[in-house]
Amino acid sequence: MAIPSATESLSLALKNRFLPNLEYLLQGSILDTAVEHLMHRLKGLCDNVDTSPETFHDLEVCMSLRQPNSPQPVLLLRVRRALGRDAPFQLRYLGQPEVDMRRPTLVRSCMDCACTNGILDFLSEMGFRLEFEYIAKGYMFRKGRMKITVSKLIKIVPGKQQDMANEPISQSYIVELSVVAPTGQENVGEEMRVFAEQLKPLVQLDKIDYKRLANIP
Amino acid sequence: MSNSVNISVETTCENQIREITYDGVEMYQAPPTLSESLAKCAARIDFSKTSLDDLKKEEKSAAAATDDDKDANQFQESLWPWDSVRNKLKDAYTEICVLSDVISIAKDKRYLVLDPLLEDGDDTKPIVQVYSRKKALSQAAQVLLSGAERLRNAHSEQRSRNVSDFHIELLRLRQNWRLKKVSNGAIIGDLSYRTAGSKFGMSGTFEVTKAEEVMDDEGAGCSTNATSCTSSSSTTNNGLQLKTSSALRVIVPAELQGVAYIKVITQKDQEDLCTAQVNLMGHGPNITAQVGVWQKTLEFAQNVLFCKELFAQLAREAIQLQAPIPHVVIGNQIRATLLPNIQLIISLCHSTSFDSNQPAPINDHDHVLEHSLHQLLREVHFKNSHHPFPHPASAPLGPSKKRMIAGPTAADRESLLDMTKTQTILEQIIAQAQHIFMRKRTQYVLDTLARDVKDPQIVSHWNAMNSPTMSCVKINIVTHGYDAIGRTSLVIHVKERSLKCICRDGRVMKLSYEPQELRDLILCQINSHQISCLVSLARYMAWTVLSNSNHLGIGKVEPLGNASSCLLGSPNSDRMIAVQIRCDPQIDVKVYIARSPRADFFPSPLVPEKFWENLGGNFKEVRFDKIEGKSFLNKMEFLMASLTSNST
Secondary structure (H helix, E strand, O other): OOOOOHHHHHHHHHHHOOOOEEEEEEEEEEEHHHHHHHHHHHHHHOOOOOOOOEEEEEEEEEEEEEOOOOOOEEEEEEEEEEOOOOOOEEEEEEOOOEOOOOOOOEEEEEEEEEEOOOHHHHHHHHOOEEEEEEEEEEEEEEEOOEEEEEEEEEEOOOOOOHHHHOEEOOOEEEEEEEEEEEOOOOHHHHHHHHHHHHOOOOOOOEOOOHHHHHHOO | OOOOOOOOOOOOOOOOEEEEOOOOOEEEOOOOOHHHHHHHHHHHOOOOOOOHHHHHHHHHHHHHHHHHHHHHHHHOOOOOOOHHHHHHHHHHHHHHHHHHHHHHHHHHOOOOOOOOOOOOOOOOOHHHHHHHHHHHHHHHHHHHHHHHHHHHHHHHHHHHHOOOOHHHHHHHHHHHOEEEEOOOOOEEEEOOOHHHOOOOOOOOEEEEEEOOOOOOOHHHHHHHOOOOOOOOOOEOOOOOEOOOOOOEEEEOOHHHOOEEEEEEEEEEOOEEEEEEEEOOOOOOOOOOOOOOOHHHHHHHHHHHHHHHHHHHHHHHHHHHOOOOOOOEEEOOEEEEEEEOOEEEEEEEEEEOOOOOOOOOOOOOEOHHHHHHHHHHHHHHHHHHHOOOOOOOOOOOOOOOHHHHOOOOOOOOHHHHHHHHOOOOHHHHHHHHHHHHHHHHHHHHHHHHHHHHOOOEEEEEEEOOOOEOOEEEEEEEEEEOOOOOOOEEEEEEEEOOOOEEEEEOOOOEEEEOOOHHHHHHHHHHHHHHHHHHHHHHHHHHOOOEEEEEEOOOOOOOOOOOOOOEEEEEEOOOOOEEEEEEEEOOOOOEEEEEEEEOOOOOOOOOOOOOOHHHHHHOOOOEEEOHHHOOOOOHHHHHHHHHHHHHOOOO
């Protein structure tokens, strides 16, 4: 019996969906000018509104592992760290999103893992290469097990001072509503849809298929 | 006729000459066929000009234009012959269609209304216009004035009757409580702590209704229950006269009516040591005066709910906990054993009758325990609703901060297991009660010792900042007037069921809750303090320390130390002092002196020479209590001083 190579076993694992967790995701965007209204709405809807909304300021680096002669990367991993805060790095694998018409949300398998700060070096040693990186800065809310982030994506200008030179990618905020739940909890999507309905006039949370976006030249 | 002449008769050239060829032959245009001539005639008809005038004009102009048309038509023969007719008919048809559409829309009267055109001759006189406008304005003014009058009447009536408005009251209620309107028009409120993180199952809904206008049924309202009464002319505890009646009535479910509190008693045998009553009443700003009387009702009901939740939680934990001496839950009472013979009794008191048998105020009210119980349940509520946010934002929601760093810091199984353990409210309150008890005991032991033992002074410093289950005391043992020579200090950590003593030399001792152990320890420390100070004092006075021991091992042997002793030699080594200090159970000092060689030597057969006397002589006990001096060290100083002198 032949011993499968690491790449083979990896792709086998990805195909068979051995990950137990699924991320249910809805996304939308809102203009800078209207984000204040959305914040008020969220403050009214979410838990723990007595304190000011939790802010975050994260740097996300996406690393890819490629085969020498294939254009598609074998594996994409995201490393995220909180800037200005003593928290472990988060390594995240996200599977292919499934846009199932019957489901109210986008569903993808996901895996999170807390790491030390040596993870980037480790991945580089394994042969991963930098795909892209960005800074996400914004606010976080929670409602039950739902996590709502309102974040500004900031482009990193290489070779300049981190804080000064970075500029926002667009004039709007990205709004994400996500739940990470074990496989087989179908009512999560419905719960999220109801919540998204309540934000309706301000922001239209929807399932966004990246594959179709990528095909646009 | 033979020579008749042939005369050729030709028809006149009716046909038009189309072309003359170069050899003079004329080419005629063939006369139009019947259909062609019909088409030509029909083409002349202008369907757009249907009025008679147009037709007449047409006829005139037609004659004039015939010649022109002829030429034009000749060159359009390649077109379909009926083309112009068809076009005109089509135009006419389009117009008819539009007209019919307009008519059908106008018939519907939703989008279009047909109005007769105003004839120009209808001009009104300006004076008539002014007059009609004036009349319309005065009518409008009349409506407004009558409305204002009605409003003013209603307002003044309300003020004179001093009846508070239901809606104003509802507004105030809404500012302080959660209300919602249900389908059948009733207003339901919620006074539970569920939004603050409580998971208690009991519902805390109440109903808001409008109080009946008639005062007669006030008695009926009161008879249902005291709390749901609209409380006409009620007086609050601080003697503030409330509004005579409230337009709003709140109906609280029966199980939340009345007054409830939780009584916490620590009992030794049958004697109460301390008592705490948990009652939310009187906490927070008193807003009853500004808002309606229902505020009080709701606060009472909420307090009942809080107490019930607290007790239910404690009772559940009491049953689940595996204590060495099992906790007992009987009815409204939980009994837990703190220390041998000392019990903690937590009971829920709920009385639905007002102020008839209010419990007498308890003097030794334990505010700390009361506060702790509050705080503990609030903490549970808080933890239920406040989960830490993950950082970075992609991290999963839920695990605590400690749990998040467990992976990167390679936490072992032990520490992971520790994270899963949480103390229940009952465990915490028992621990706190035990600690309170231990602290009191330690204080008592130290105070009585300080009172009883005068010679070295025992000074204890309690830390002002304590945790609920740990406090710390520093003990200094000094002799008055000899502070510079020596000071013994030790620190005692008072925990829940044990004490931890840290001595100056680094020894750490763990004591149980028995007060005797602490007492023994302090006495031993006094012993060793006296001896060590004596040793230093002897050095100052040029005496030699021949030996000393902190643990002689004689007398009653205690685990932490016993009698200690010291042997001193005079500067010219002709005298010796032996000191023994025992502490069973009182501090007992014995001092012996010896002199060698003796001043007077008489040779005997056994001791023939004087130098044998240098081996040492007999010790004689000094009557220490008769020696001059305020303290042990003071007396020893005098003794040494007197023995140093050469005079005998």
